[in-house]
Amino acid sequence: MKVYFDNAATTAIDEEVLAAMMPFLTEHFGNPSTQYSFGRDTRAAVEEARKTIAQLINASAGEIIFTSGATEANNMAIKGSVNYLGVERIITSPIEHHCVEYSVDFCRDNLHVETAIVKIDGNGNVDLEDLQNLLKASDKKTLVTLMHANNEIGTLLDIEKAGALCKQYHALFHSDTVQTFAHFPIDVQKMNVDFMSGAAHKFHGPKGIGFLYMRKQNKVQPFIHGGGQERGFRAGTENVYGIVGMAAAAKKAYANLENDRAYILDLKNYFITKLKENFPDIDFNGNIDKRSLFTVLNVSFPPNDKSALLLFMLDMDGICCSGGSACGSGASAGSHVINALHKDENRVSIRFSFSKHNTREEVDYVIEKLRKIFIG
Template sequence: MKRIYLDNAATTAMDPVVLDAMMPYLTEQFGNPSSIYFYGRKSRLAIENARKSVAKSLQVTPGEIFFTSGGTESDNMAIYSAVHDLGCRVIITSPIEHHAVLHAAERQVKDGFAQLKLVKVLPDGHIDLLHLEQLLKETDAKCLVTLMHANNEIGNLLDLHAVAGLCLTHGAIFHSDTVQTVGHYKLDLSHPGIHFATGAGHKFHGPKGIGILYISKEVQVRPMIEGGGQERNMRAGTENLYGVVGFAKALELAETRMEQDQQTIQELKSYLIARLRERGDVVFNGDVEGKSLYTVLNASFPRTAETEMLLMNLDLRGICVSGGSACSSGADLGSHVIRALGSHTDRVPVRFSFCRHNTKEELDQLLEALKACC
């Protein structure tokens, strides 16, 4: 059975060009980047070239890019640093953030280091910026605002610059989880007011287990992981050399294909919206035709005996989709994001997420399968 993969917000297939770029660093160029002899120097050069390339793409300086193990570590590090090094005593976030943010913030609250304030989410899934402003105005203590650029479940896009502006006005630190937008949009992280941003290689056809944390030169923080002096003393541990090289190559590739990919993937999304609408029983979650990530579409189906098992039945037909974030796919734990939106909670949500490898024919097969399943 030829499988149809429509869960690209969970992870993407690595591009063979990326693998080719990584291979030498898995084989003959194996030196520890901290070693001073030839092999070490070659590895160090590869890492610093990758850092330069990533920094250029995100319009920041190489000294502001730190390689980590992925989005989760970067989110944790940003939140930890803001509380422990920058004196943030209040964390303002939303109920629809990724658990890498929500659980890291809750940990700081549970341990007594910070207080949590949740910004309201509008029915269309956008963050209520007026409420954010009100929270910032009424809070005397130093705030960390952590809001994601694109929601991984419903695709809604945040106005990064507007939030950065509010944070600047109120002297707040701003972290944005940009895991779903790095490699998908041209980002300018040097925009005033953005202090931390995160990325993960596997979301744009790069390798898993490698990510970045952008830390603006405006803020000085200490490492969360102690040990060696890697990553300019910010993140100890022998570097994931081939991962770093793969991350940079995947980002470079994404940039060269960005316009073309955005157009073809948006066409797929629009096609699926139109065809699902024809069914008459589907409602969409989020601002699907407005400020929305072109790679994600979240639709809810009526809850029936058949749709209770929808994800599994689609899998039996070779179609890979999820109910929400990767951690809730398979087991039907329900989505905290859909719950927070408060509408269509009696329905079965399905997240379809696309990449450049998907085709209209695959979507036609999906639609046929959906017809058979519900």
């Protein structure tokens, strides 16, 4: 049996999404920047997709920039807000994805930006009182960058509260929403975000395409220079089939949001119950209640003589899951997220992450294999 429990790393593309993309890989190949019919067709498809993404987050189409993925979108927002919007100080958390963490480090080391790290608790919840104190402490123009859901442990930020605090103290607010866009309702007005990012491959769309939402009052200059694509904000011929696929995947995800959420949450809760029944020493990293992403479960196993080889042994049994961050899939050592929670270093953490394609039978199979490893 093959079990894919690494859906926070990437998801399988939906057949319907692929079908929507195919004409743009075949007959509709025109460059959207051209004026004749071939180009007009692809231009119309790109603009339709932009409208779709904008409507889903209560933004306007002019505020959506298509990018190569979330890494580029997050880099553009953070470095751009320093380079073009006068940001002199960045507040962030110790558990951001590396593309955010290293962008902030870059601004600190090369662009003379002051940085502050907000406190988190042992489950990765941001201390909003500390955020308020940090916001109060300086008059410098500040960007707050906090992810909506952590990709390794699933802990959710109270994004509306964080956004309200940023508004109160006139700070710009960027949120890495890669794990929540197309999984949760997102409203950029209610959440008061100035920048947010998404990547299609996290919601059954294609890889290599994402977007940045930029509030119209706070637009940064291009990160990639060249032609005038994306209304001058991002040069390079558009990834038309990717853009069409991302919009199709997002539309489908939002149309089925409640059903998919209920199904996946039930699966996750079933897994939690089975783990507790079978392994008395089991623990979890991050929240496992409603302040948690329903797709992610980070399990902490007690050390035993085989625990160092756990991922490898699961892989031998056809089970795909992750030991560290999504993008370091397969690496069990040194997660900066798990380290920041200050848990027992000897325990082994494995992230299982689910999609609508997973089943209870797969959970039973994983439990059986874990029993074999831990109990014999």
